[in-house]
Amino acid sequence: MTAPAGARPAKPRPGWGLVAGLVGFTALTWWAGGARYGIGFSVAEMIDNARRARRIVSDFFNPDWNFAPATVAPFVETLQMAILAAVIGCGAALIVAFLASRLTTPNNPVYLVDKGGLNVLRALPDLLYALVFVAAFSIGPLGGILALIMFNVGVVAKLLSETVDGVDTGPVEAAQAAGAGRLQTVRTAVFPQVLPNYLAYSLYAFELNLRASTVIGYVGAGGIGQLVQTQVARFAYGRVTVIIVEIFVIVFVIESISIALRRRLV
């Protein structure tokens, strides 16, 4: 077992997983980025396009600040939509989450139906909900609020059910030993353990709502997005810039506050 001094051990060969991964990665990238099948990614085209669109670009860089007062009311509506959807959505998510954890829902069919429904709910994008609800209810904030509620239930219930899965089972056993029913166990042994997380997720959902409600209006679901849509349709790009800057600032401020609050909670 005496190796000659200075001799290095041979490098291990790359595993088949790594090789397969790299081959898959290269193939996917070639397929997706190539000009033949994919989106035809090319820098030259990008520069060419940008040059032709010089007037539009200069419009974007000349924000029409006089438009700012007209954006206040839609922003207020956006905020109201975000608040209402967060409150209703997170309330509903509480029930959905407890039904989606084995700890609180030992009944197998109920658990499976709830969990499966949650997965389908989460597979659909928020904008799609907005499209459908606007068609079914009406153009305006109602469709938007309902779309955001669906979105919030998906996000919060997923996160919360995973937290419930991970709680300390000691208090649960203690509650059961004391003769507590299922609801009493959840109320006294599980809920207090997950409450800080639940509040943090709810704040997070509100944050996401604010961000999402700036865009779902684009399909007619009220709020600032609807204003973006009308201004884009008129090619009033200077006004669009104003709205984008405002969205940027508002999302930034609310997110900072929310992150600070969440850090205190958890």
Add this chain to the structure above:
Amino acid sequence: MAQASTDPLTAPRTRPGTARPRPPRRPLRMALWLAVTGAVLWAALGVDVDLSDLLVGPGRLLSIAGLMFTPPDWAYAGRAFEGMLESIQIAWIGTLLGAVFSLPLGFLAAKNVTAATGSTVARQVLNGIRAVPELILAIAFVPILGLGAFAGTMAIGLHSIGTLGKLTAEVIEGIDAGPVEAARATGASTSAVMRWGVLPQVLPDVVAFWLYRFEINLRTSAILGLVGAGGVGGILQNTLQYRRWDKAGMTILVIVAATVAIDAVSSRIRRRIIAGPDRAVVVAPVEAT
């Protein structure tokens, strides 16, 4: 100190066990609850919602669902699938763009790698990028870069730089300082320390984040077509606009199926990257020494 009467020997005996201590007062918490309640009331009273819509909506929703899925227009599956493929391409290249640019930015934004001022600036840049939603970016890019997948890819790529850069920085801040010190002790240059001390520690987590971001970007790229930025969203927009419910239903089915399938594959790969190879292979038991 002043409450000498709580001393169990001297305190008057008032039937122990019956009197509960009063719950502590929490003025801050009260104020917060009041603020939240106020905000909810303000929003509920202020928002412009016609409650009669709430009554007719569910019925209409059901009839739309019926028109969509009983049955969907199966013949439309091919067209919807083509659109979905384009969405996958947009998400893949967009994520790749984000990954390539976010890695150096993530290093710049990590406090334990970059000096304080530099990391703060880089972090604020990343926060700024993240604050603009992809759809808004796409709205801005479509007139500049032209209709189609290219604008969508750039929108997703730019936004991903922000999200991935932030996550990368957080992973780097959580590393073990040992290998970094060891590399430095051998006289390695800064770039060598990054390459051999930091990168190997963060790479599995970072690559897993890239894949996770791809899953999220796929959901986004499926709707970017609404603003003309390519992918299946354009098809969805058209079918819904012209009330071709059965075609829209088929498109939704394709989106859900593709999303769920790709999520399943991607999450398995992510688990494999994080957990490492050969978890199933049991190491030969060592005899007791």
